[in-house]
Every structure is written in structure tokens, then in C-alpha cells.
Amino acid sequence: MDTGAPIPMRTDATILLAQWLSPAFPVGAFAYSSGLEAAVAGGLIVDELQDWLADFLVHGTGRSDAILIRASAETDDPAEVDETARAFCASRERLLETESIGRAFCLQLANVWDLPVANLTYPVALGQGLRALDLPVDLAIQMYLHAYVSNMIAAAQRLMPLGHTNGQRILTALTPLCAEVAEDTKGLGCDDITSQCFAADIAAMQHEVLSPRIFRT
Amino acid sequence: MFLTVGPDITCLDHISTKQPRSHGTLLITSKTLGDGRCGLGVLRQQGSAKFLSVSRRDAVEGVVINTSGGITGGDTLRIEGQAGEGAVLRLTTQAAERIYSSNDQSSGTVSTHLTAAPNARLDWLPQETILFDNAYLRRSLEASITSTSRFLMVEPVIFGRLAMGETVRQGQLSDRITIRRDGRILFRDATMLRGDISAQLDRPGVGNRARAMAFVLYASPDAEAYLDRIRTLLPPTAGASLVTTGALVMRFLAPDGFGLRQALLPVLDLLTGNDLPRSWRL
Numbered sequence: 077m078d079t080g081a082p083i084p085m086r087t088d089a090t091i092l093l094a095q096w097l098s099p100a101f102p103v104g105a106f107a108y109s110s111g112l113e114a115a116v117a118g119g120l121i122v123d124e125l126q127d128w129l130a131d132f133l134v135h136g137t138g139r140s141d142a143i144l145i146r147a148s149a150e151t152d153d154p155a156e157v158d159e160t161a162r163a164f165c166a167s168r169e170r171l172l173e174t175e176s177i178g179r180a181f182c183l184q185l186a187n188v189w190d191l192p193v194a195n196l197t198y199p200v201a202l203g204q205g206l207r208a209l210d211l212p213v214d215l216a217i218q219m220y221l222h223a224y225v226s227n228m229i230a231a232a233q234r235l236m237p238l239g240h241t242n243g244q245r246i247l248t249a250l251t252p253l254c255a256e257v258a259e260d261t262k263g264l265g266c267d268d269i270t271s272q273c274f275a276a277d278i279a280a281m282q283h284e285v286l287s288p289r290i291f292r293t
Numbered sequence: 294m295f296l297t298v299g300p301d302i303t304c305l306d307h308i309s310t311k312q313p314r315s316h317g318t319l320l321i322t323s324k325t326l327g328d329g330r331c332g333l334g335v336l337r338q339q340g341s342a343k344f345l346s347v348s349r350r351d352a353v354e355g356v357v358i359n360t361s362g363g364i365t366g367g368d369t370l371r372i373e374g375q376a377g378e379g380a381v382l383r384l385t386t387q388a389a390e391r392i393y394s395s396n397d398q399s400s401g402t403v404s405t406h407l408t409a410a411p412n413a414r415l416d417w418l419p420q421e422t423i424l425f426d427n428a429y430l431r432r433s434l435e436a437s438i439t440s441t442s443r444f445l446m447v448e449p450v451i452f453g454r455l456a457m458g459e460t461v462r463q464g465q466l467s468d469r470i471t472i473r474r475d476g477r478i479l480f481r482d483a484t485m486l487r488g489d490i491s492a493q494l495d496r497p498g499v500g501n502r503a504r505a506m507a508f509v510l511y512a513s514p515d516a517e518a519y520l521d522r523i524r525t526l527l528p529p530t531a532g533a534s535l536v537t538t539g540a541l542v543m544r545f546l547a548p549d550g551f552g553l554r555q556a557l558l559p560v561l562d563l564l565t566g567n568d569l570p571r572s573w574r575l
Contacts, residue, residue, distance in 0.1 A: 115497075118529060124497040131498025163481040166542060167534035270467075270485040272493065275501040278544050281532025285524060 089211045096181075096205065097216075097223040099230070103180040103198075105223075108173045109231040109291035110137065111280030116235045118279060125232055126246045128276070129225050133253050136273030138224065140164060141199040142217045142261040143269050148203025149213050154196060160266045161197040166277040169284055169293040174198045176292075181205075214258050221254035222247075231291060315361035315368045317342030322375040323353035323382040323413075331380050342370060345387070347570070352381035356572060357419070359390060364403065366395030366429055373406045376413035376442075383416040385570040389451070389550075390419070394427035400465065405434040409442035417446040418561065418570060421505075421550055424452050424490070426461050433469040440475050440539065443513040445564050449557065451505045451550045452490055460504075461490040472540075474512065479540055482508060503530065503546035505553040511541040511564050519564065526559045 099106060110132070112120075120128060132138050147157045165171035178198035185191040185201065191208050193201060199220070206216050229243045261268075271277075283293060319342035322334035330350050338344055341361040347354040359370055376382035392401060409415040415438070424430065438444045450466070453459040465487040472480040486493055494500030511519065516539045523533045523543070531545040543560065547553035561569055 120497060127496055128498045131496050135493070135496075135499055159478055160481070163478045164483075165536060166482065166544070167532070168536055169534070171536065269481075270483040272484055272486055273498045274503075274506055274544050274546055275530075276498040278530065278532035278546065281534040281542075281544070284534060 089209075090215065092209065093211060093216050093219050096184075096202070097219045099223070099227060101181075102184065103177045105177055105227050106230065107291060108177070108227075108293045109235070109283075110173065110228065110293055111167075111169070111276055111283050112228055112231055113235055113289055113291045113293075114283035114286050115276065115279035116232075117286055118282065120236075120279075122236050122238050122242075125229075125236070125238065126249060129228055129246070129250055130253055131273055132228070132276060133221060133225070133250065133257050136271050136276055137170075138221050138254075139257055139261060140269045140271055141224075142221065142257050143264050143266065144197070144199035145203045145206070145217055145220065146213060146261060146264065147266050148196075148200040149206045150203075152207075154200050154204055157203070157266060158196050158200045160269070161200050164269055164271065166271070167280045167284070170277075170280050173293045214262070217258040217261070218254045221257055222251060225250050225254065234290065315341040315359075315364075317359060317361070317369070318371040318373075319344055319357060320373045320375075321353070321355070321382070321384070322377060323380040324377040325379045334375075334377060334380075341368075342372065352383055352414075354381075354383040354570060356385055356387050356570070358387045363391035363393050364401035364430065365393040366397055366399035366401055368401040370401075370403045371406070372404070374415065374417070375408040376410060376415040378410040379412045380410070381414040382409075383414075383565075383570065384418065385572050386419040387572060389421040389423050392422060392424045392428040392430045394425050395429040395464075398429055398465075400429040400431040400467070403430065403432045405432075407434070407436040407438075407444070407446075409436070409438040409444050411439045411441045413439075414443045415445070416565060417444075418565075418573065419448070420572060421449040421451050421553070423454065423550075424450065424461055424464060424466060426453060426459055427463050428461070429465045431465075431467045433471075435471045435473075437473045437476075438479075438512055441514060442474075443515075444472075445509075445511045445513075445561075446470075447507055447509045447557065447561065449505070449507040449545075449550075449553055451553070452494060453504060455504055455549045462492075463488065464490055466490065470508065470510070472510065472512065474540075479512065480510065480536060480542065500546055501530070503548060505547040505550050507543075507545040507553055507557055509541075509543040509545070509557070509560065511543075512539055514539055516541045522563060523560055526563065528556050531556055 317340040324334040
């Protein structure tokens, strides 16, 4: 793909993706729990965590973000994809999460890689980065989903009696699912976005008035 | 049964699989008549879609009736409702809409198109849709409103005839909601449940063992004012959020239709000013 933009540095694509999707990348992902905090307050237990995260991947945000990343990576003008991403946010905090992380992600892309992006939702921002630097989309989606689950497990460890080893077991068990979602969303566009995570949506809504709380969502 | 069916007789299969397809379209509009009165603009009914008007002067209110008695694979139902400038249109359905088993996995299609002009009030308050086991339904709702319209919609769904102990082990529900305000996309929701729907509803992030659910949206300049009061009315299995200025979104999960109605009624009472259509009280 030739976008006409200069590639600012020669970095191995996988390493660059690891950098962007690392918990150390300054987008503040650690501050968000996607409603998990409220779900735990509402009775979600450790034994259900893996299924809950699998639902996110297959039935919820994971799948729709995968489609949004693909749609964004295919266009020079992501305005419409970004509008779609916002319209599908079923709660105010879901929007806050994808907007805030996306804005911070855009700042890094603009300041470090000189890309003309600003104020895009998270998956749309990533898609634009992939397009500009010609990075592998399928791998990026897998790593995005993996980073997402990993972040949620880190959040879970602060919310419920989940040890490091069991956290890594859950992450390992869900890793093939990240690849499956990436594979299953090939060729799909914004009109294929669906979400069935009703219980997770409700938890995200309830989080708005949860007190006390340690996460922003 | 009086029929004796031998191994080479297949006519019974033909009798039971040949279901007639029903099609219905309905267009209804309301307009202001002056002096705070509101009346019917256009009413067009075709096929299985009928409209039964409730007599009142301040609104066009009525019941959409699907005379085919339910929806099965290949059936289509298209409902269009428009509230003109400053007018009030309030639509409900006669009873729960039953989505029957589809013999060939073809979907029944229900599409709803709603328009609320400036300062209009439009309430779309259908009763529950009940998916039978092996039901296939493709449903869509598109609404075009303005920043001065008041728009309320609810879409309750029950999975299986629960009183009969039925679970939906096979089927498909494809549901799409698109709301535009002043020509811009305000909100979208899309759902795809297929295959063993009950197993999916059992999952903690999906239905958390619910067998009934509802989506409610209230878009209005005064939407935010209702948020705190609605939250106090909600059970632990429901949530409300002001997704953007002037747009409240609610999701409800419940073990069955009765529980869903119990959760919905106080919220719909509040958002309709205790003026819910009578069919909701039966």
C-alpha cells in the first residue's frame, strides 16, 4: 500500500505494534475497566471472568473494534468510521473510554510519527496508524485484542481475588480467541457491526454511579 | 389423528410445511389541527397491517395490528409513522408479536420507519416480541428526529414461550436500530443472536441467564432531567445512560416477560407522563 506518506523510521512492524499496544504506551488504558468494576460489584465472580472476557471478544467490543480497525485502515478519510464508532457506544462511559484512549493515541501518532490525526476513537486511530505505516492489519487486531484482555485482567486483579498465575492462565486461554475474532472479521465492514453484550453494557451504565470506584469506566 | 401415514406417504409434510406468507404495510401520520388538537394526516393500510385508532383530541394514538396473527419465515411487515411539526403520534401493538418457527430458516422481516418533525412527540411502544424456538427474525428500526422532537421507543423481546417451558435452542434474531437527529447519526445498535440463543443468553457478559430483554431510547431536549429519577426505578439488571446530549439509552434484562414488564412499566410511566397506551395495562 502506497499512501504517499514518508515512513519516518525503519522499524520492524511487529516491534512497532508491540510498542503501540504495550501497557507502557501512554494512552492511559490502565485507568479503564469497561464496566468490569461495576460487574464485580454486581456479583461477577472469578470463575465467570474468563467467559465475561470471551463475551467481550466474540459478542461485544472486541469484535466491533476489530471491524472498526479494518474499516479505518482502508480509508484516508476516517470521519464516517469514527462517527459509526461513536454511534455504537451504548453508554456514556463506553464513549469516554474509546474517546480518551483514542485522543491520547492520536497525540502519540502525531508527535512521534508525524501523522495528521487527532481526536479519533481508539480503534479508528489505530486503523489510521496501520494505514499510514503500512502495518499488518490482522496481526494488529490480534495484538489489540490481546492487549485489551491483558489490561482487563490487570484490572480484575485489583477488583477480585485473582492471582497473577490464574490471570495469565485466563489470558493464555483467551489468546486463540483473539486470533479467531481477527480471522472472522476479515472482509467485514461497519454495517456488520453487532454487539450482544447486554449485561456488560448494563454494567458499564451502572458504573457511572458506582461509589467508591477506582477505574474511570 | 385419523390419518395413517405409511412410509411412502409424504403429503403430511407438505401440508405442514406450506405456510402462506403474509405481507403488510402501514403508513400513518399525525398533524396539528390548531387549538392544541391533533388529527390523522394519512392512513394507508395494506395486507396484514391494520391500524386501530384510539379516540383522543390531543394526539393520534392507536394500535398496530398484524392480522396474520404472528410472523414466520418469509413474512414481511413494514410500519411507517410520522409525527408532523408540533403533532403527537403514539403507537403500540395489540398484543405480543409472536415469531413462529421457520421451516426453512428463512427470516420474517419487520421494519419500522419513524419520523418526528420539529416540536413533535413520537412514542413507539410496541408490546413484547416473543421468539418461538426455531424462529428467524430480521428486524430494523430507523428513526429520523430533530433536536426539538421528543422521541420515545421501546423494543421488548422474550426468548421462548417460557410458560410452556420452551427454550430457544435454534433460531436467529437480527436487530438494527438507527437514530438520526437533524440528519446526523445519533445512535446505532445492532444485535445478532443465532444458533443456540439460550446458551448465549446464559453467558455472563451477554444475558447473564436472562430470557427477556428490552432496549429503550428517549431522545428529547429534556432527556437529561429524567436520568436520576430513572436510575432510582431500575432493578439491578437494568442500566441507563445519557449517551449524548438529549439522548437517554436504557437496557433491561429479566428472567421472563413478567419481570421485564415490572421493570419497564415505572420507567415508561415516567417517560409518558402516566399516559401509557391501555394495551400495556392488560
